[in-house]
Amino acid sequence: TDIFTSLTHLKDIIENEEILLKTVSDYVTSEEDKINNLERFVELSKEEPIKKSLLSNKTVDEYLSHPLNAYYLIKKYALNLERLAQVGNYNKSLVANFPDETDIAGAAAGIIRLQRTYQLSTNDLANGNIKGFKADPLNSDDCYRLGESSKENSELGLAVQWFNKSIEKLHDGSNNRRIEDIVSLVVDMFLLMGNGKKALDIYSFAIKTAKSDESKEFFQAELDDYNELYKEIDVEENSSIHDEYSWRKTEPEWKVKYEEMCRGQFKQNSKYAKHLRCRYVKSSTCPYEIFKQEILSFSPFISMFHDIISDKEGELLKELAKPTLERAQVGVASKPELTTQRIGKVGWVWDNYDGIGVTKLSNRVARATGLSTTFRHIMTDAEPFQVVNYGVGGQYEPHTDFYLQRSDLNTVPEFLLNTGDRIATWMFYLSTIHAGGATVFPDVEVAVPPIKNAAAFWYNFEEGGDMDMRTSHAGCPILLGQKWVANKWIREFGQFFTRRCPISEFFANEDKYLLSLGYSKREIEEINFYSERPPQPDQ
Numbered sequence: 001t002d003i004f005t006s007l008t009h010l011k012d013i014i015e016n017e018e019i020l021l022k023t024v025s026d027y028v029t030s031e032e033d034k035i036n037n038l039e040r041f042v043e044l045s046k047e048e049p050i051k052k053s054l055l056s057n058k059t060v061d062e063y064l065s066h067p068l069n070a071y072y073l074i075k076k077y078a079l080n081l082e083r084l085a086q087v088g089n090y091n092k093s094l095v096a097n098f099p100d101e102t103d104i105a106g107a108a109a110g111i112i113r114l115q116r117t118y119q120l121s122t123n124d125l126a127n128g129n130i131k132g133f134k135a136d137p138l139n140s141d142d143c144y145r146l147g148e149s150s151k152e153n154s155e156l157g158l159a160v161q162w163f164n165k166s167i168e169k170l171h172d173g174s175n176n177r178r179i180e181d182i183v184s185l186v187v188d189m190f191l192l193m194g195n196g197k198k199a200l201d202i203y204s205f206a207i208k209t210a211k212s213d214e215s216k217e218f219f220q221a222e223l224d225d226y227n228e229l230y231k232e233i234d235v236e237e238n239s240s241i242h243d244e245y246s247w248r249k250t251e252p253e254w255k256v257k258y259e260e261m262c263r264g265q266f267k268q269n270s271k272y273a274k275h276l277r278c279r280y281v282k283s284s285t286c287p288y289e290i291f292k293q294e295i296l297s298f299s300p301f302i303s304m305f306h307d308i309i310s311d312k313e314g315e316l317l318k319e320l321a322k323p324t325l326e327r328a329q330v331g332v333a334s335k336p337e338l339t340t341q342r343i344g345k346v347g348w349v350w351d352n353y354d355g356i357g358v359t360k361l362s363n364r365v366a367r368a369t370g371l372s373t374t375f376r377h378i379m380t381d382a383e384p385f386q387v388v389n390y391g392v393g394g395q396y397e398p399h400t401d402f403y404l405q406r407s408d409l410n411t412v413p414e415f416l417l418n419t420g421d422r423i424a425t426w427m428f429y430l431s432t433i434h435a436g437g438a439t440v441f442p443d444v445e446v447a448v449p450p451i452k453n454a455a456a457f458w459y460n461f462e463e464g465g466d467m468d469m470r471t472s473h474a475g476c477p478i479l480l481g482q483k484w485v486a487n488k489w490i491r492e493f494g495q496f497f498t499r500r501c502p503i504s505e506f507f508a509n510e511d512k513y514l515l516s517l518g519y520s521k522r523e524i525e526e527i528n529f530y531s532e533r534p535p536q537p538d539q
């Protein structure tokens with residue numbers, strides 16, 4: 001560096017010695033802090049490993065049945081992951097599946113979805129109570145996160161409630177945000193609701209009750225800003241009736257209806273409702289095999305089969321699907337999208353995947369429905385099983401299973417080319433759900449309860465071969481329990497020789513169905529005449 005050739009640089013180095021020293025000592029302190037932090041983490045984890053402290057005698061599945069527990073676990077592991085990021089060298093594959101901050105936010109959004117859909121009170125939820133099922137109460141940090149999530153979702157009323165809860169619990173030490181900032185957020189929410197009066201009240205109250213001079217000054221400054229901004233507006237006049245408890249985001253009609261269906265607020269209003277029944281159906285090929293079918297709607301034809309798969313077979317499907325599970329996308333193969341419209345992970349399980357086990361299940365679907373489910377690599381009669389596992393507040397918003405754009409039929413993987421559309425849907429329910437999670441058909445007000453080891457089965461097309469838009473359906477958010485389903489979509493063209501007559505003869509046409517039950521034409525006219533079908537809105 002040629003220092004020896006002049007002495008002036010040596011002088012500089014002497015000047016800078018102190019700064020260098022400080023840099024090194026700062027580094028040592030910060031590394032020490034890190035190590036201390038990690039040491040504390042190891043100590044705590046040794047004292048109460050997650051396996052023991054959280055589960056306490058429950059199985060993992062029981063524990064995860066409560067959405068708040070799932071949220072707690074996600075948060076705990078995500079925060080651990082942040083700590084581990086400070087450790088230089090360790091086996092990264094151990095944390096490959098760890099959740100991160102985006103998962104905490106996703107789980108919080110799921111809980112807000114559940115709160116809104118099932119109209120849960122903020123108090124109950126904050127106490128960990130969902131319909132009598134208990135989890136640990138939420139702490140101040142959790143409540144704050146739920147407030148943020150509500151805000152992001154434009155649920156301003158809920159946001160106020162959660163931010164207030166977070167302030168109420170601030171003393172628990174979980175939350176290092178400043179009370180001033182949370183109060184300002186509450187004020188913002190009221191302003192967005194159009195309630196300036198409330199905003200003013202909160203500032204005045206905060207100034208009166210402030211715990212320190214700084215705090216008081218902060219609120220005074222905020223209030224001054226506010227007065228400056230809104231001096232033109234008569235606050236009293238503009239304060240609408242909005243309070244946080246009655247305030248709801250305006251949702252499109254389909255969503256309101258969907259959420260009502262999920263809550264069970266609907267009437268089976270088909271005039272044929274009283275003829276719905278359970279029946280035994282004979283297997284299409286095996287003379288001694290009988291299936292238990294419950295008919296839920298004649299037109300469109302929607303039914304369920306009870307006890308149609310064993311626990312063991314269900315486990316097989318889940319196990320085979322697990323390694324292939326990926327975040328669900330919506331849309332066609334050429335342009336799938338990640339959306340909140342469907343919150344779950346899907347995997348595909350093909351016939352012959354595991355010896356004969358999966359094929360046996362496909363064959364059973366064929367015998368129960370009379371449709372062909374033969375799998376082929378070109379021109380298949382049915383798709384492989386699509387196994388779906390839902391997450392916290394997981395759902396699938398209303399959709400139809402067929403391709404709305406006819407041209408999309410040409411952008412499918414090769415084995416599905418020239419197989420026509422999804423003429424019918426079969427869906428196994430593979431897990432126990434205590435609340436929520438029904439499959440609902442809002443247009444015809446039919447709900448299929450997600451009963452373990454049962455299956456839903458319906459036709460997506462009308463008798464004449466047109467798409468039946470009334471089959472639009474949804475998987476409701478899961479409130480308590482875990483949800484696994486396995487779809488088997490049966491394609492159109494493979495049914496050329498197998499399609500059963502009774503479907504077109506009886507079920508697609510309700511009158512024909514009644515004839516088949518032995519009613520005379522006159523009786524059917526009478527049933528039609530006296531049936532109590534509520535007036536339809538736009539007739």
Ligand SMILES: O=C(O)CCC(=O)C(=O)O
Nearest residue numbers: 396438439474475485487
């Ligand atoms: O989970 C449900 O109940 C519905 C699922 C569904 O409709 C689908 O996967 O296409």
Ligand SMILES: [Fe+2]
Nearest residue numbers: 399400401473
């Ligand atoms: Fe579907």
